Amino acid sequence: MEGMFYNVNGGFVEGIVRGYRNTLLTAQNYSNLTQCETIDDVKLQLGPAYGDTLAALPPNPSTSSLASKTTEKLVADFRYLQAQATGSLAKFMEYLTYGYMIDNVALLITGTLHERDTRELLERCHPLGWFETLPVLCVATNIEELYNSVLIETPLAPYFKGSLSHQDLDELNIEIVRNTLYKNYLEDFYHFVNNHPDMRGTPTAEVMSGVLEFEADRRAINITINSFGTELSKSERQKLYPQFGKLYPEGSLMLSRADDIESVGLAVSGVGDYKSFFDQMNQSGGVGAGNMAGGSANEGKSLEDLFYQKEMELSKLVFTHQFTHAVIYAWVKLREQEIRNITWIAECIAQNQKDRIGNYITVF
Amino acid sequence: MSSGAGREAVFPTRQSLGLMKSKLKGAETGHSLLKRKSEALTKRFREITRRIDEAKRKMGRVMQIAAFSLAEVTYAVGGSNITYQIQESVKSARFRLRTKQENVSGVFLPQFESFSTNDAKDDFGLTGLGKGGQQVQRCRETYRRAVETLVELASLQTAFVTLDEVIKVVNRRVNAIEHVIIPRTENTIKYINSELDEMDREEFYRLKKVSNKKQRDQAATDKELQRQRKKTDGGADDEPPDVLGTQEDDDVIF
Numbered sequence: 001m002e003g004m005f006y007n008v009n010g011g012f013v014e015g016i017v018r019g020y021r022n023t024l025l026t027a028q029n030y031s032n033l034t035q036c037e038t039i040d041d042v043k044l045q046l047g048p049a050y051g052d053t054l055a056a057l058p059p060n061p062s063t064s065s066l067a068s069k070t071t072e073k074l075v076a077d078f079r080y081l082q083a084q085a086t087g088s089l090a091k092f093m094e095y096l097t098y099g100y101m102i103d104n105v106a107l108l109i110t111g112t113l114h115e116r117d118t119r120e121l122l123e124r125c126h127p128l129g130w131f132e133t134l135p136v137l138c139v140a141t142n143i144e145e146l147y148n149s150v151l152i153e154t155p156l157a158p159y160f161k162g163s164l165s166h167q168d169l170d171e172l173n174i175e176i177v178r179n180t181l182y183k184n185y186l187e188d189f190y191h192f193v194n195n196h197p198d199m200r201g202t203p204t205a206e207v208m209s210g211v212l213e214f215e216a217d218r219r220a221i222n223i224t225i226n227s228f229g230t231e232l233s234k235s236e237r238q239k240l241y242p243q244f245g246k247l248y249p250e251g252s253l254m255l256s257r258a259d260d261i262e263s264v265g266l267a268v269s270g271v272g273d274y275k276s277f278f279d280q281m282n283q284s285g286g287v288g289a290g291n292m293a294g295g296s297a298n299e300g301k302s303l304e305d306l307f308y309q310k311e312m313e314l315s316k317l318v319f320t321h322q323f324t325h326a327v328i329y330a331w332v333k334l335r336e337q338e339i340r341n342i343t344w345i346a347e348c349i350a351q352n353q354k355d356r357i358g359n360y361i362t363v364f
Numbered sequence: 365m366s367s368g369a370g371r372e373a374v375f376p377t378r379q380s381l382g383l384m385k386s387k388l389k390g391a392e393t394g395h396s397l398l399k400r401k402s403e404a405l406t407k408r409f410r411e412i413t414r415r416i417d418e419a420k421r422k423m424g425r426v427m428q429i430a431a432f433s434l435a436e437v438t439y440a441v442g443g444s445n446i447t448y449q450i451q452e453s454v455k456s457a458r459f460r461l462r463t464k465q466e467n468v469s470g471v472f473l474p475q476f477e478s479f480s481t482n483d484a485k486d487d488f489g490l491t492g493l494g495k496g497g498q499q500v501q502r503c504r505e506t507y508r509r510a511v512e513t514l515v516e517l518a519s520l521q522t523a524f525v526t527l528d529e530v531i532k533v534v535n536r537r538v539n540a541i542e543h544v545i546i547p548r549t550e551n552t553i554k555y556i557n558s559e560l561d562e563m564d565r566e567e568f569y570r571l572k573k574v575s576n577k578k579q580r581d582q583a584a585t586d587k588e589l590q591r592q593r594k595k596t597d598g599g600a601d602d603e604p605p606d607v608l609g610t611q612e613d614d615d616v617i618f
Contacts, residue, residue: 063435110452124448174449175493182494219494226497240493304440304495340439347435351428 003203003323010089010325013081017327020077021319023049025338026364033345034357039066042346046070063346070339074332075127081328088198092325094155095189096332100129101156102185106178108137109169112146131155143169159184176232179223179240186216186242199325207326211314216245217274218307224255224264225303246271277306305361312337312363337361371552376559384556388549395541402534404469409527412520419517423510430510433503440496450491450500456481459511466523471530476519478512 007014025033029045036042039060046054053073057065082093104125111118118138125134133153140146147166151157159181169177193199193208220241227237238256241248247255247268254267265282268274281303311333318330341360348357374380437446462477491500 067438107448110449114452116452121448174453175491179493222495222497223493226493232493304498344435344439347432347438351432351435353428353432356432 006202006323009087010085010323013084013089014323014327016081016084017331018319020331021327021334024334024364025049025341025362027362030341030345030360030362033342034354036345036349039063039346039350042066042342042349046342063343063350066346067339067343070342071127074335074339077335078128078332088196089325089328091192091196092199092204093328095192096329097128097131098155098185098189099182100126101131101154102129102159102178102181104129104134105137105150105154105156106174106181108134109143109146109177110174112140112143113170113174156181156185158188176236176240179219182219183240183242186212186219187244190216190242190244203321203324204326207318207321207324208329211311211318211326211329213245214311214314216242217247217251217268217271218311220245220247220252220255221264221268221274222304222307224258224267225261228260247274273310277303277310280306305359308337308361309363312361316363334363371548371555374552374556376556376563378560381553381556381560384549384553388546388553391541391545391549395538395546398534398538398541401469402531402538405471405527405531405534408468409524409531412524412527416517416520416524419513419520423513423517426506426510426513430503430506433499433506437496437499437503440499446491446496446500453491459508461515468527471527473523473526474519475523476515478515480508 029049033042033045036045039062043054043057043061043066050070050073053069053076054066057069061069078093082090085093107121107125108118111121118140119135122135122138131154136153137146137149140149144166147160147169150160163180163184164172164177190209190212193205193212199205199208223237223240234256238252241252241255243249243252245252247270251267251270255264258264258267265275265278268278315330315333318324318326321327341362344360345357348354372384374384458480460479460481462479464475464477465472466475467473491497
């Protein structure tokens with residue numbers, strides 16, 4: 001029943017996204033890409049999927065320009081969808097961009113802290129996280145002004161308010177600021193999809209809860225593992241864990257007390273998926289938890305790889321649901337992974353490291 | 365030896381002969397010393413060349429791995445502005461250089477030694493906290509090793525250039541001594557010797573002449589003297605006349 005009137009507002013956009021999903025690169029495309037000898041070949045192989053966006057590239061482009069062009073395509077598609085979206089879907093898509101906005105604002109905060117000309121940084125900002133009032137933030141010359149501008153001008157104000165003061169921006173490491181913001185963002189997003197009248201009780205709420213919970217857990221685990229050996233204290237660390245997800249609250253509590261990889265494994269053992277990740281990692285004799293730990297591709301996947309793989313599988317599954325906003329989220333994630341895959345393959349080809357080229361993640 | 369060697373402009377005296385002889389001796393000692401120095405330097409030079417070759421190969425490998433680990437970081441972090449963040453969060457250099465000098469047969473070769481300041485804490489340990497932190501750290505380690513290799517290579521290269529210069533100078537000196545100074549000194553000695561011999565012969569001849577003249581003069585004076593004495597003593601001085609002889613007596617005229 002809940003899907004009865006979905007198509008009145010969201011049907012067109014959903015249709016387009018499903019069309020976009022069909023243009024995503026498949027395993028066949030990827031295996032063609034890995035056979036390429038030069039970046040030009042890669043460009044040629046990407047022709048059907050990316051078309052005109054890559055045409056402007058000079059012969060033998062750098063991998064970074066390739067990545068930026070493919071991102072451009074994603075942004076253009078996203079902007080098109082955004083222009084079509086109305087009502088709760090438009091709001092939902094705005095929420096999608098907040099994650100990138102946080103990155104951009106964090107970048108500007110870094111620039112302001114070190115008294116750089118923040119206008120130059122605008123070019124480096126992620127285009128998906130671009131909002132009209134972003135350049136206004138560059139006017140601020142000190143951190144207090146910046147803090148006030150962020151509160152007034154950006155949609156991120158609720159994430160700053162309550163958990164960060166302008167002194168915090170000065171004193172805390174920018175990564176902590178960023179992760180605090182991201183935690184607030186995830187919680188808000190979670191709250192939004194579960195409580196908005198248009199989405200409560202619909203497949204959107206159900207599916208988005210699933211992917212957001214996974215995202216929250218992934219962040220919690222990553223933060224824990226990456227904070228080993230740094231000056232981040234355990235109580236500070238606990239503050240960065242989003243307060244929902246499959247691990248919350250018992251797993252998060254155990255994570256906050258973890259001192260090494262084993263105790264992290266123990267903390268997440270309550271959730272079947274994560275447990276199997278850690279088991280796989282231990283089996284393959286994974287030394288580090290990082291992405292592509294160890295030397296060669298045959299050594300098995302690392303934790304971060306497994307997370308990415310899982311994320312992609314979840315995103316793929318989202319497309320089995322109908323009448324939901326979540327397909328857009330899933331499509332963005334799949335496209336991002338695709339861009340990273342392309343960059344990786346191009347990088348491997350450019351640096352002549354063909355033995356690791358198979359490290360991309362594909363689900364189609 | 366060589367035709368162009370010529371000789372030094374000295375007066376061919378015994379004193380300058382002594383001078384030249386000591387100069388020759390000095391030149392020969394210097395020559396052998398310099399020769400040995402040049403050989404020592406060349407040995408060192410060859411060793412350094414070999415090590416540079418090794419270091420360059422190593423650098424190639426390490427830089428490749430390092431560049432690739434950067435690609436891994438880009439992959440893990442998703443190509444966001446990780447570079448800028450890292451640049452901004454670094455406050456002081458952790459990797460520093462110390463220079464010292466090594467003395468190889470009188471040549472001072474600069475040597476670079478790398479060390480890391482342990483007191484400064486990890487400036488960007490929290491970078492990529494959400495995702496990719498491990499890659500960032502690993503990448504940092506890889507690049508650290510790459511820089512270490514570069515420092516080693518720089519040290520060798522500097523030594524290479526310095527040694528090259530010094531070896532050239534030393535070889536030039538060795539050649540100069542061997543082909544110019546020694547022949548010229550030898551020529552000079554020969555010249556002085558020949559001049560001295562010439563002078564000896566001249567002197568001998570002159571002396572002979574003088575003694576001849578003296579003898580002649582002596583003989584002349586003797587004769588004169590005899591004649592005078594004959595005059596005074598009636599000539600019976602040196603030889604009694606053979607009065608019983610068959611020869612006719614001089615007519616005595618009074």
